[in-house]
Amino acid sequence: MIRRQSEFNDSTLSKxxxxxxxxxxxxxxxxxxxxxxxxxxxxxxxxxxxxxIKLLEDPLLDFIKVIYxxxxxxxxxxxxxxxxxxxxYILQKTxxxxxxxxxxxxxxxxxxxxxxxxxxxxxxxLVTRVxxxxxxxxxxxxxxxINVLKNVLTIVGVLVAMFIVSTKLTLxxxxxxxxxxxxxxxxxxxxxxxxxxxxxxxxxxxxxxxENISGMKVTKVFGQEEKKYKDFHVENTNLKKSSLKEILxxxxxxxxxxxxxxxxxxxxxxxGGNEAIQNNILIITGFTxxxxxxxxxxxxxxxxxLQQLAEQFNILQSSLASAERIFEAIDKKSDIIxxxxxxxxxxxxxxxxxxxxxxxxxxxxxILKDVSFTVEPNETVAFVGATGSGKSTILTxxxxxxxxxxxxxxIDGVDIKQVKISSLRKAVGQMLQDVFLFSxxxxxxxxxxxxxxxxxxxxxxxxxxxxxxxxxxxxxKYDEEVKEKGANFSSGQRQLLSFARTxxxxxxxxxxxxxxxxxxxxxxxxxxxxxxxxxxxxxxxIVAHRLSTIQHADKIIVIESGKIIExxxxxxxxxxxxxxxxxxxxxxxxxxx
Numbered sequence: 001m002i003r004r005q006s007e008f009n010d011s012t013l014s015k016x017x018x019x020x021x022x023x024x025x026x027x028x029x030x031x032x033x034x035x036x037x038x039x040x041x042x043x044x045x046x047x048x049x050x051x052x053i054k055l056l057e058d059p060l061l062d063f064i065k066v067i068y069x070x071x072x073x074x075x076x077x078x079x080x081x082x083x084x085x086x087x088x089y090i091l092q093k094t095x096x097x098x099x100x101x102x103x104x105x106x107x108x109x110x111x112x113x114x115x116x117x118x119x120x121x122x123x124x125x126l127v128t129r130v131x132x133x134x135x136x137x138x139x140x141x142x143x144x145x146i147n148v149l150k151n152v153l154t155i156v157g158v159l160v161a162m163f164i165v166s167t168k169l170t171l172x173x174x175x176x177x178x179x180x181x182x183x184x185x186x187x188x189x190x191x192x193x194x195x196x197x198x199x200x201x202x203x204x205x206x207x208x209x210x211e212n213i214s215g216m217k218v219t220k221v222f223g224q225e226e227k228k229y230k231d232f233h234v235e236n237t238n239l240k241k242s243s244l245k246e247i248l249x250x251x252x253x254x255x256x257x258x259x260x261x262x263x264x265x266x267x268x269x270x271x272g273g274n275e276a277i278q279n280n281i282l283i284i285t286g287f288t289x290x291x292x293x294x295x296x297x298x299x300x301x302x303x304x305x306l307q308q309l310a311e312q313f314n315i316l317q318s319s320l321a322s323a324e325r326i327f328e329a330i331d332k333k334s335d336i337i338x339x340x341x342x343x344x345x346x347x348x349x350x351x352x353x354x355x356x357x358x359x360x361x362x363x364x365x366x367i368l369k370d371v372s373f374t375v376e377p378n379e380t381v382a383f384v385g386a387t388g389s390g391k392s393t394i395l396t397x398x399x400x401x402x403x404x405x406x407x408x409x410x411i412d413g414v415d416i417k418q419v420k421i422s423s424l425r426k427a428v429g430q431m432l433q434d435v436f437l438f439s440x441x442x443x444x445x446x447x448x449x450x451x452x453x454x455x456x457x458x459x460x461x462x463x464x465x466x467x468x469x470x471x472x473x474x475x476x477k478y479d480e481e482v483k484e485k486g487a488n489f490s491s492g493q494r495q496l497l498s499f500a501r502t503x504x505x506x507x508x509x510x511x512x513x514x515x516x517x518x519x520x521x522x523x524x525x526x527x528x529x530x531x532x533x534x535x536x537x538x539x540x541x542i543v544a545h546r547l548s549t550i551q552h553a554d555k556i557i558v559i560e561s562g563k564i565i566e567x568x569x570x571x572x573x574x575x576x577x578x579x580x581x582x583x584x585x586x587x588x589x590x591x592x593x
Contacts, residue, residue: 010320013320013323013324013327014320016323016327017137017140017319017323018145020098020101020102020141021094021098021141021145023098023101024094024097024098027090027093027094028094028145028146030090031087031090031091031094031146032146032149034083034086034087035087035146035149035150035153036153037083038080038083038084038087038150039150039153039154039157040157041076041079041080041083042080042154042301043154043157043158043161043301044076045073045076045077045297047161048069048072048073048076049073049297051069052066052069052070052073055069087146091141091142091143091146092142094141094142095138095139095141095142096138096142098137098141099134099135099137099138099141102134102137102326103130103131103134105330106129106130106133106134106326106329106330107130109329109330109331109332110126110129110130110329112333112334113332113334114334114335114336114401114402115396115401115402116335116361116401116402117332117334117335122207122210122211123207123210123211124203124205124206124207124208124209124210124211125203125204125206125207126329127206127210128199128202128203128206128207128325129203129325129326129329132202132206132322133199133322133323133325133326134322134326136199136318136319136321136322137319137322137323137326139315139319140315140316140319143312143315144312144315144316144319147308147312148309148312148316150305151305151306151308151309151312152305154301154305155302155305155306158298158301158302158305159302161298162295162298162299162302165295165298166295169295172267173264173267173299173302176260176263176264179260180257180260180306183253183256183257183260184253184313187249187250187252187253187313190249191246191249191250191253191314191317194242194245194246194248194249195246195317195318195320195321195322196321196324197242197245197246198239198242198243198245198246198318198321199321199322199324199325200242201235201238201239201242201243202239203325204235204238204239205235205236205239208231208232208235209232212228212232214485246318250314253313253314257303257306258303260303261299261303261306264299264303265299335403336400336401336402336403336421338420338421339417339418342418342419342420342421342423343414343418343419343420343423344419344420344423345411345412345414345419345420345423345424345426345427348411348412348427348508348509349377349412349508350375350377350378350379350411350412350508350509350538350539351374351375351376351377351410351411351412351413351539352374352375352398352409352410352411352509352539352541353373353374353375353409353410353411353413354371354372354373354374354394354407354408354409355372355407355408355409355410356370356371356372356406356407356408357370357371357372357397357404357406357407357408357409358370358371358404358405358406358407359390359393359397359402359404359405359406360405361402366562367390367393367562368390368393368394368397368404368562369561369562369563370407370563371390371394371407371559371562371563371564372407372564373557373564373567375539375541375555376539377538377539378538378539379539379540379554379555380539380540380541380542380552380553380554380555381540381541381542381553381554381555381556381557382541382542382543382544382549382550382553382555382556382557383395383541383542383543383556383557383559384544384547384550384556384557384558384559384580384583385558385559385560386560389559389560389561389562390559390561390562391543391559392513392514392543394541394559395430395511395513395541395543397409398411398416398428398509398511398541399424399425399428399430399511400416400417400421400424400425403417411424411427411509426505426507427507427508427509428507428508428509428510428511429502429503429505429507429509429510429511430502430511430513431495431498431499431502431510431511431512431513432498432513432514433513433514435486435491435494435495435497435498436485436486437482437485437486437489437494437497438482439482439483439484440481440482441476441478441479441480441481441482442471442474442477442478442479442480442482442497443455443458443478443479444482445482445486445497445501446458446461446462446497446500446501446504447501447504448501448505450505453504453505455478457504458478458500458504459478460504461500461501461503461504462478462496462497462500464500464503465496465499465500465503466496466529467493467496467497467499467500470493470496503537507537507538508538508539509538509539509540509541510537510538510539510540510541511540511541512540512541512542512543512544513543514543514544514545546587547570547583547584547587550570551570552570553569553570554569555567555568555569556568556569556570556573556580558573558578558579558580558583560579565578565579566578566579566580
């Protein structure tokens with residue numbers, strides 16, 4: 001179940017994000033120690049500067065001492081720089097480790113989604129979760145967490161030093177605190193909405209691009225380039241507008257902090273200078289212009305981290321907006337729920353049984369209505385019916401791509417809801433009409449990069465299903481490059497590769513869903529020969545519009561409107577002269593029946 005965005009408050013998000021960082025606490029501890037050292041070193045600089053000025057004012061100028069203090073100041077600055085470099089390296093390395101883990105968690109969560117859930121969300125949006133959103137978190141771990149602590153410590157240290165120099169002027173500076181709080185609160189409320197909108201529009205643009213690049217061939221065939229460009233322009237404009245809102249929020253916030261800083265400087269110079277010149281109060285109390293210069297430097301050191309906090313607050317808001325979407329993806333659980341202590345299928349015979357199965361994709365709109373049938377081990381059963389009758393749905397239910405609402409499905413007498421899902425799907429080899437090939441080689445697509453599958457097994461599987469007939473003609477044979485989605489292979493060649501892929505993974509149950517559709521005659525002959533071989537491997541379930549493909553099946557089940565209306569062999573069904581007979585006549589002898 002997906003959390004609503006309102007459930008992801010700042011506290012919840014922060015705890016979950018910090019939990020990833022806690023695993024690397026040693027690295028953060030080392031960084032924290034170095035950060036304290038650099039903070040202290042930074043606070044020393046104004047004091048050393050003041051000391052040098054005082055030495056230069058002394059009528060008995062000791063130039064050697066001045067040189068020593070200047071060298072000491074240089075050493076302090078150099079040490080601070082070296083520590084900052086080491087600190088930055090450790091943070092970047094640790095941050096990348098954390099983002100690596102987050103990215104893997106998101107991808108793992110997406111892999112667990114059911115087929116229905118995958119269809120609900122465009123691929124481009126899921127890609128955004130794994131890439132763009134996780135990358136947004138990187139700067140938070142490498143910059144925000146530690147630097148916020150550093151800046152807070154710096155602010156506290158500076159305030160302490162300022163109180164030591166002048167309590168009165170420090171209290172004047174603190175008068176600006178309520179203004180800072182109010183400005184930060186307003187920015188936080190506005191910026192979070194802006195960042196959420198940006199993340200949403202980034203996902204929409206990525207989704208649009210992913211879909212339309214995949215469908216560019218259709219766009220070109222129908223001459224819809226201008227229409228698609230206008231659609232993209234709308235999505236791109238929405239992203240631009242939301243990004244400008246985000247920029248505007250920060251563009252107002254940071255200058256606001258700077259204005260407060262300038263006002264603070266003006267006030268210090270006005271009050272401190274005015275009292276020194278007109279009333280001589282500062283001189284009487286021992287507060288000289290040197291201390292005033294030191295105090296001014298501390299103001300700079302006070303507001304510099306405040307401005308950095310503004311930037312880090314900006315990054316934090318963006319990170320929290322991305323974190324909402326990341327944890328939404330991680331928390332989304334598969335609607336196919338596995339029971340505790342599921343059964344592992346080992347010795348599979350291949351018997352399949354549907355008992356009074358009812359199923360619907362949309363509540364109330366039944367696709368299957370009280371369907372019951374039995375497939376014996378090593379039997380080949382074909383399903384025939386009009387488009388939308390429920391044939392393909394039956395095949396998807398066997399591997400629990402969806403869960404049925406009523407009834408039961410058994411494999412070898414075991415209810416599939418009690419079976420471990422990975423074990424169930426490993427036992428079933430699926431060959432679909434729309435074959436998906438991954439970028440890689442012919443060999444990697446057959447083995448699916450399974451290291452346990454040898455090259456000999458790959459070649460044997462390809463030869464068994466006649467795929468070697470075209471693989472051997474390729475320039476690089478089994479090492480031939482496969483382009484995205486197998487674009488450099490014909491539909492028939494892709495189908496033969498899917499046959500080889502299925503065989504090499506040695507399933508006990510084979511499923512063919514329109515696997516012979518849209519292929520040329522020459523390739524069809526190879527596939528028909530392959531099908532005869534496949535039928536001897538184990539239990540086979542076939543859905544095909546070409547009745548020639550299923551004539552040799554042990555049993556043919558005719559489905560209409562989600563119900564089984566006929567069942568028997570090819571010859572038996574022709575003799576009955578029922579619905580199957582009409583389909584056969586229409587397909588091979590015209591409509592005169």
